[in-house]
Amino acid sequence: MDHQTEAIAYRKANERMEIVRYRNWTKSYAPHTHASHLTLGYVEEGMIRLTVNGESRTCKKGDSFRIPPDTLHEISSMDGKPYSMMVFCVRTEPETADRDLQEIRAALLAQPENLYLIQEMAKDARISPYYMIRRFRKAFGLTPHQFQIQCRVRKAQKLLEEEKSISRVTYESGFSDQSHLDRCFRKLLGLTPVQYRALLREDGQQSAGKNLANR
Numbered sequence: 001m002d003h004q005t006e007a008i009a010y011r012k013a014n015e016r017m018e019i020v021r022y023r024n025w026t027k028s029y030a031p032h033t034h035a036s037h038l039t040l041g042y043v044e045e046g047m048i049r050l051t052v053n054g055e056s057r058t059c060k061k062g063d064s065f066r067i068p069p070d071t072l073h074e075i076s077s078m079d080g081k082p083y084s085m086m087v088f089c090v091r092t093e094p095e096t097a098d099r100d101l102q103e104i105r106a107a108l109l110a111q112p113e114n115l116y117l118i119q120e121m122a123k124d125a126r127i128s129p130y131y132m133i134r135r136f137r138k139a140f141g142l143t144p145h146q147f148q149i150q151c152r153v154r155k156a157q158k159l160l161e162e163e164k165s166i167s168r169v170t171y172e173s174g175f176s177d178q179s180h181l182d183r184c185f186r187k188l189l190g191l192t193p194v195q196y197r198a199l200l201r202e203d204g205q206q207s208a209g210k211n212l213a214n215r
Contacts, residue, residue: 027190046083072141112151113174
């Protein structure tokens with residue numbers, strides 16, 4: 001693989017599908033989920049380590065993978081070497097039949113910046129806080145707190161698209177301060193908010209990353 005500059009591009013194909021393309025990428029992504037999105041990937045160059053629900057496998061050039069919605073997964077570069085891949089994110093409807101959990105999940109997706117304590121969630125679901133955490137993680141791959149932080153990062157992405165200041169993004173997405181936003185943003189996306197904003201502006205790609213806040 002030639003050692004060109006790292007690049008990432010986002011494109012919205014239609015209302016239900018988004019395409020992400022990584023070129024000469026070396027960043028790894030910590031465990032996360034995509035809410036209500038089926039993820040389909042194809043490795044164009046290099047290799048990645050894909051871990052889904054704790055089970056790892058190596059994907060090399062020509063390999064494809066499929067990650068169901070709300071499934072815990074992570075992607076790692078192999079020994080820091082660059083890789084290129086295409087990822088298609090297709091919106092789907094959640095399948096869990098637990099109505100109480102769906103309502104809690106919907107509230108976190110809609111307003112992740114709001115304070116919503118585990119005790120309050122458990123009361124709304126009419127179960128104990130301990131069981132609430134276990135049931136939520138089983139259904140959606142993350143604990144309620146992890147899911148809320150992920151939703152806050154997705155909201156921050158959307159606010160950055162709207163050209164709001166970093167301080168405004170920090171406040172409106174519910175982070176305690178900018179350093180907290182930076183840590184969570186980098187952990188999930190491999191970029192700081194400033195780097196992400198630069199990516200949005202690069203080469204006139206004002207639509208880069210659009211609608212990812214709903215994932």
